[in-house]
Amino acid sequence: MKNALSEGLDNTDSPCPAFCFQDVNKLYPSRDGLNVEALRNINFEVSRREFVTVVGPSGCGKSTLLKILAGITDATSGRVEINGVLQQGPSVEIGVVFQSPVLLPWRNILENVLVPAEIQKRDKKQSKDKAYELLNMVGLNGFETKYPKELSGGMQQRVGIARALINDPSILLMDEPFGALDAMTRESMNMELLRLKESIGATIMLVTHSIPEAIFLGDRVVVMSPRPGCVEEIMTIDLPEKRELSIINSEKFGAYDSHIRHALNSKVGLD
Numbered sequence: 237m238k239n240a241l242s243e244g245l246d247n248t249d250s251p252c253p254a255f256c257f258q259d260v261n262k263l264y265p266s267r268d269g270l271n272v273e274a275l276r277n278i279n280f281e282v283s284r285r286e287f288v289t290v291v292g293p294s295g296c297g298k299s300t301l302l303k304i305l306a307g308i309t310d311a312t313s314g315r316v317e318i319n320g321v322l323q324q325g326p327s328v329e330i331g332v333v334f335q336s337p338v339l340l341p342w343r344n345i346l347e348n349v350l351v352p353a354e355i356q357k358r359d360k361k362q363s364k365d366k367a368y369e370l371l372n373m374v375g376l377n378g379f380e381t382k383y384p385k386e387l388s389g390g391m392q393q394r395v396g397i398a399r400a401l402i403n404d405p406s407i408l409l410m411d412e413p414f415g416a417l418d419a420m421t422r423e424s425m426n427m428e429l430l431r432l433k434e435s436i437g438a439t440i441m442l443v444t445h446s447i448p449e450a451i452f453l454g455d456r457v458v459v460m461s462p463r464p465g466c467v468e469e470i471m472t473i474d475l476p477e478k479r480e481l482s483i484i485n486s487e488k489f490g491a492y493d494s495h496i497r498h499a500l501n502s503k504v505g506l507d
């Protein structure tokens with residue numbers, strides 16, 4: 237269903253995927269000549285409005301993958317397309333949420349959310365209305381004039397999500413967004429994120445260390461091998477679209493969990 241927030245994002249009729257990686261490799265050069273091969277031969281595509289999660293061992297290149305897509309770092313070789321167009325740097329099509337929201341302490345919550353709109357020189361009144369709407373959507377109605385230090389970690393992360401959405405990106409990238417939160421807050425943030433996804437209609441790629449989180453949120457889970465990170469497997473999660481937390485206790489969820497754990501452990505030699 238379309239609403240004010242999904243206006244402009246709804247390009248589901250377009251035949252091209254939201255984004256795709258084609259033969260992407262990433263080598264970090266090093267002064268001592270020992271280059272780090274972070275990613276090798278990455279090939280996959282993600283459909284519009286899909287929610288894809290990425291899991292893999294520490295250092296396998298998950299953040300690098302996300303940074304390449306966001307245009308924060310370049311691939312050494314290969315091609316990345318966003319909405320059918322060659323990616324050549326940061327794009328307003330993409331909003332990014334990092335593990336730490338890094339809010340500006342001297343700006344109130346509303347002003348923090350507005351930062352990317354100011355950078356893009358968007359219409360002030362429209363952006364402000366949008367910021368109120370987004371803050372309402374992430375459950376921070378009434379906190380607009382508070383300052384970051386007055387908010388809990390979970391609330392600050394919600395501000396980070398609202399800020400990432402202020403310019404109407406069609407793609408939302410999230411790098412361990414809830415990794416620093418306690419288990420209960422993390423669960424409620426997962427539920428909120430699924431609700432939010434319905435309202436904004438964006439394509440989402442989320443990197444996580446948590447296998448249950450990856451399964452709970454994802455339409456598909458990209459499982460990566462240890463460095464150099466390759467796509468080991470892409471698993472379609474056939475669970476009801478409307479997910480409740482209780483689904484975690486289902487047999488099917490458990491089967492997905494053990495399958496991914498097995499795939500990861502066999503690669504790092506724990507099996």
Ligand SMILES: Nc1ncnc2c1ncn2[C@@H]1O[C@H](COP(=O)(O)OP(=O)(O)OP(=O)(O)O)[C@@H](O)[C@H]1O
Pocket residue numbers: 264265272273274292293294295296297298299300301463
């Ligand atoms: N700017 C950089 N310069 C050199 N090496 C880097 C740089 N950024 C990342 N690396 C290396 O590239 C590899 C992949 O790093 P990346 O952060 O993408 O992995 P990750 O899977 O996200 O790790 P984690 O799960 O621990 O956050 C690691 O070996 C890391 O040390």
